[in-house]
Amino acid sequence: MTAELPLKIALYTGKGASHSWIWFVDTLSSHGINTIEFITDTGDIAADVLVVSGGDPFALFSHIGKHGVSRIRSFIEKGGTYIGICAGTYFALRFHENPYPWLNLVDGEISNFAIEPPPNIRMPHKYLVKYRDGFVFHPVREAVTLEYNGYTIQAPLYGGPGILSANAEPLASYSQFTPKTMFLCGKEEARQALLGKRALITKKVSRGCLYLFGPHFEHPHFPDANRELIALLSKIPHRGYHVEPTGSQIKGNEKRTWIKEVKRWVSNGRLAAFGLQNYQWKIGEKMYDPERLAYFFQACFKLVSFLELQQSIRAIPDIPERARTLTLQVRNLGPDAAQAEILLEGIKTLTSDLYSLYFSTLQPPQLPRTP
Amino acid sequence: MELYTDLIAVVDLDAGEVEEVDIEEDFIEKNIGGACANNALLSQYPDSVILGTGVLTGTLFPGSALGVVTAKKNGTVCHSAFNWFSGPELKLSGFSFVVLKGKAENPVYLWLHDEIADIESTDLWGKNTWETTAYLREELGENRIQTLVIGEGGEKKSGAALLVNNYWGTDDRNGLAAVLGEKNVKAVAMRGMGEVEISEPEEFISAAEEVLTGLKSKIQKKGAPVEGLEAITQRFDACFNCPYACRNFVETGENEGVVIFERHLKDLMAHGLDVKKAAETLQTCYQLGVNPKYGKDPNALTTMGSQPAQPLEDKEGWYYTLGVCPILDQFGIDEEAAVRAITAGTGLEISADTLDDIVSRL
Amino acid sequence: MVDSRSFLTLSAITTYPKEDGKPLYYVIGLSCQVITMIEIDPQICTACGACEVACSLYREEEVFTTMRSSIILHREERKNYYGVMLKREGEVLLGRPEGVEVMKEGESSDTGGGGKPILLREPCDNCTDAMCVRFCPTGCLKEV
Numbered sequence: 001m002t003a004e005l006p007l008k009i010a011l012y013t014g015k016g017a018s019h020s021w022i023w024f025v026d027t028l029s030s031h032g033i034n035t036i037e038f039i040t041d042t043g044d045i046a047a048d049v050l051v052v053s054g055g056d057p058f059a060l061f062s063h064i065g066k067h068g069v070s071r072i073r074s075f076i077e078k079g080g081t082y083i084g085i086c087a088g089t090y091f092a093l094r095f096h097e098n099p100y101p102w103l104n105l106v107d108g109e110i111s112n113f114a115i116e117p118p119p120n121i122r123m124p125h126k127y128l129v130k131y132r133d134g135f136v137f138h139p140v141r142e143a144v145t146l147e148y149n150g151y152t153i154q155a156p157l158y159g160g161p162g163i164l165s166a167n168a169e170p171l172a173s174y175s176q177f178t179p180k181t182m183f184l185c186g187k188e189e190a191r192q193a194l195l196g197k198r199a200l201i202t203k204k205v206s207r208g209c210l211y212l213f214g215p216h217f218e219h220p221h222f223p224d225a226n227r228e229l230i231a232l233l234s235k236i237p238h239r240g241y242h243v244e245p246t247g248s249q250i251k252g253n254e255k256r257t258w259i260k261e262v263k264r265w266v267s268n269g270r271l272a273a274f275g276l277q278n279y280q281w282k283i284g285e286k287m288y289d290p291e292r293l294a295y296f297f298q299a300c301f302k303l304v305s306f307l308e309l310q311q312s313i314r315a316i317p318d319i320p321e322r323a324r325t326l327t328l329q330v331r332n333l334g335p336d337a338a339q340a341e342i343l344l345e346g347i348k349t350l351t352s353d354l355y356s357l358y359f360s361t362l363q364p365p366q367l368p369r370t371p
Numbered sequence: 372m373e374l375y376t377d378l379i380a381v382v383d384l385d386a387g388e389v390e391e392v393d394i395e396e397d398f399i400e401k402n403i404g405g406a407c408a409n410n411a412l413l414s415q416y417p418d419s420v421i422l423g424t425g426v427l428t429g430t431l432f433p434g435s436a437l438g439v440v441t442a443k444k445n446g447t448v449c450h451s452a453f454n455w456f457s458g459p460e461l462k463l464s465g466f467s468f469v470v471l472k473g474k475a476e477n478p479v480y481l482w483l484h485d486e487i488a489d490i491e492s493t494d495l496w497g498k499n500t501w502e503t504t505a506y507l508r509e510e511l512g513e514n515r516i517q518t519l520v521i522g523e524g525g526e527k528k529s530g531a532a533l534l535v536n537n538y539w540g541t542d543d544r545n546g547l548a549a550v551l552g553e554k555n556v557k558a559v560a561m562r563g564m565g566e567v568e569i570s571e572p573e574e575f576i577s578a579a580e581e582v583l584t585g586l587k588s589k590i591q592k593k594g595a596p597v598e599g600l601e602a603i604t605q606r607f608d609a610c611f612n613c614p615y616a617c618r619n620f621v622e623t624g625e626n627e628g629v630v631i632f633e634r635h636l637k638d639l640m641a642h643g644l645d646v647k648k649a650a651e652t653l654q655t656c657y658q659l660g661v662n663p664k665y666g667k668d669p670n671a672l673t674t675m676g677s678q679p680a681q682p683l684e685d686k687e688g689w690y691y692t693l694g695v696c697p698i699l700d701q702f703g704i705d706e707e708a709a710v711r712a713i714t715a716g717t718g719l720e721i722s723a724d725t726l727d728d729i730v731s732r733l
Numbered sequence: 734m735v736d737s738r739s740f741l742t743l744s745a746i747t748t749y750p751k752e753d754g755k756p757l758y759y760v761i762g763l764s765c766q767v768i769t770m771i772e773i774d775p776q777i778c779t780a781c782g783a784c785e786v787a788c789s790l791y792r793e794e795e796v797f798t799t800m801r802s803s804i805i806l807h808r809e810e811r812k813n814y815y816g817v818m819l820k821r822e823g824e825v826l827l828g829r830p831e832g833v834e835v836m837k838e839g840e841s842s843d844t845g846g847g848g849k850p851i852l853l854r855e856p857c858d859n860c861t862d863a864m865c866v867r868f869c870p871t872g873c874l875k876e877v
Contacts, residue, residue, distance in 0.1 A: 433870070
């Protein structure tokens with residue numbers, strides 16, 4: 001009977017998560033997968049799949065902590081599937097005698113670690129992260145070509161690793177650069193660091209499984225990679241988790257009043273975010289630009305625009321007030337990274353709540369069919 | 372409705388409420404837009420101030436920067452134009468037309484964005500137009516916001532009141548800033564992040580490009596043709612999508628200056644000021660929101676008595692309906708191509724004769 | 734002679750298996766494509782903003798908006814300081830009164846003008862007969 005329930009995905013959006021989880025949600029939703037639950041800690045993962053996407057692995061660990069890590073291990077051992085993408089992959093790899101008690105379920109070296117990395121030629125703020133006695137460096141960004149299942153596809157790389165000699169099954173490797181590949185170091189050094197190295201690996205652990213991606217197969221501009229990601233998800237066993245609806249059903253005047261207030265403040269926040277000046281904030285080990293904030297507000301605005309057109313929607317009462325607070329924070333935002341971090345976490349939560357309402361409005365939760 | 376965003380904001384200043392009314396195709400077919408559509412709305416909502424965009428405002432049709440403000444003054448229906456980026460920004464805010472009816476109990480500004488019209492109470496009354504625009508941009512967090520503002524002239528309902536767009540004077544020849552003052556409306560702030568649909572894009576582009584090519588071949592000048600002005604001009608500016616950069620920017624101090632509107636500068640020079648002094652005085656006029664047509668002392672202009680209405684002249688009604696700047700008329704706009712653009716853009720069968728008939732009602 | 738902005742593209746590579754099962758590679762097409770790039774002459778810009786709407790129309794095809802363009806108008810109105818920013822792959826071309834400067838993605842401009850989150854926009858795809866150039870009334874934007 002539980003096989004009738006759809007695949008339930010828990011997506012980590014807490015501290016350390018950047019904005020790339022929006023790509024994951026949009027891509028899955030465009031393929032009809034709307035059973036996504038957003039989580040900001042890993043204490044109790046009631047889902048078939050846990051996805052930890054891009055961001056700052058150091059911040060991820062700091063927030064998830066030892067207890068959260070042990071819960072993820074337990075989730076996998078009991079049959080759950082862990083999907084790591086970019087930061088989520090670093091988080092799961094054990095490399096260079098990792099001093100952090102990260103997930104460490106897959107042994108392997110990464111090819112983009114060096115005591116003395118190649119000279120950087122562009123985007124210095126994206127190039128290096130100090131790590132132990134050396135640096136994790138990011139030789140290229142944007143689209144790269146991968147060997148996957150005997151043919152080639154393209155996917156973008158935004159800091160994900162090249163993986164060496166992992167005790168896991170390789171599924172894809174970096175095979176070529178593309179005209180759109182952006183080199184952050186010399187081409188030859190980039191070639192040595194990346195080409196021929198693994199881009200996607202999988203490993204069974206106890207009853208569960210891990211898939212670790214370097215590149216972002218979920219990026220909406222890469223339909224071939226999207227299809228492979230969906231195909232991979234389709235193979236994951238469903239373990240019978242219910243997806244609880246978010247919020248409560250409203251319609252008529254109640255809906256109109258609620259949506260108008262949300263739209264008012266999301267619109268104000270969006271346009272203020274687009275108007276932000278040339279600040280950069282270092283949050284954890286990662287640099288954040290105004291466009292990251294604008295990206296979240298833009299996503300919120302699209303979701304609100306969808307809900308506005310529906311006759312009956314799911315709603316959370318305090319969202320208008322939260323949107324207002326965030327807008328005032330954007331309007332008052334300056335160079336202070338601490339303020340930017342508060343805003344970032346707030347807008348991430350608002351975005352994920354609006355996605356949950358969107359999913360709940362779009363498609364009532366699936367219930368088990370009567371045999 | 373193609374070439375328009377969907378809504379008319381009917382703002383009830385007495386009640387502090389906004390009703391959003393859909394723009395019907397029939398309304399556009401009968402009134403096209405701009406001054407003609409404003410007229411129709413004024414008939415429907417008497418004693419209101421109407422802000423409206425032309426059918427081509429905010430498009431790739433050359434010179435399509437124009438918006439129109441319409442109100443009755445001393446019993447006469449009057450139109451004034453606003454250019455720069457306010458016309459497009461109004462349309463792209465989601466409201467192609469705004470009706471301001473009644474009177475706010477206390478000073479307010481109207482904030483238009485993403486199909487939301489907010490009536491905000493304000494303590495900006497008494498601030499000059501520059502302070503008001505700077506405040507609104509800072510407060511709302513975006514310097515692309517366009518404002519239509521009244522200064523001391525409008526607040527005091529002066530006959531010489533002038534509506535100001537951001538920092539610069541509009542062609543408010545009828546002092547409609549004073550009507551906003553009567554309604555306790557200090558400013559309208561707009562930000563346009565919306566979209567305007569086009570019925571047949573390729574045909575529209577073809578017509579617009581044809582007009583642009585024709586204009587470019589004839590426009591051999593920049594700035595206002597005023598003796599001595601070019602020598603003190605820092606740079607030339609154009610309104611939205613205009614091939615004629617008719618605006619001279621003249622520096623008046625460190626990091627500030629004034630964008631010249633030819634008629635206003637000439638008025639001041641006719642009052643006996645030299646070009647440099649006229650430019651400096653014009654800046655003060657704009658800060659106070661007064662029209663130098665009626666004198667050279669900006670402070671005195673804030674308390675002028677009522678002035679006669681200035682009707683639209685020559686082909687201005689046609690331009691005010693299309694949302695295209697009439698200053699381009701001196702170069703000769705291909706009217707047949709303009710009608711093709713309207714037809715292709717809206718998907719409505721509108722002939723040149725129909726357009727002329729509608730415009731003739733002004 | 735191909736200039737430095739040109740590159741060769743293999744338009745198709747097809748594999749035909751030989752009898753022994755090893756692949757044979759045939760290059761079916763070889764073409765030489767010259768990439769068009771947009772250049773800015775900020776001294777003749779009049780800040781009319783037509784380029785924003787034109788580029789947005791190219792990207793969205795059936796709407797007028799300013800929100801889809803790879804090019805953004807920047808203006809500090811009271812001092813009449815204005816120019817345009819063009820997003821390219823990995824960099825932003827700034828055309829300002831001081832001249833033209835290339836700002837690498839993520840870098841800051843020391844004199845302002847790089848403020849807006851233009852990085853959310855799609856980069857210029859170097860289209861030919863570009864709408865932004867066609868509708869630039871002053872010739873400030875050029876295809877080179």
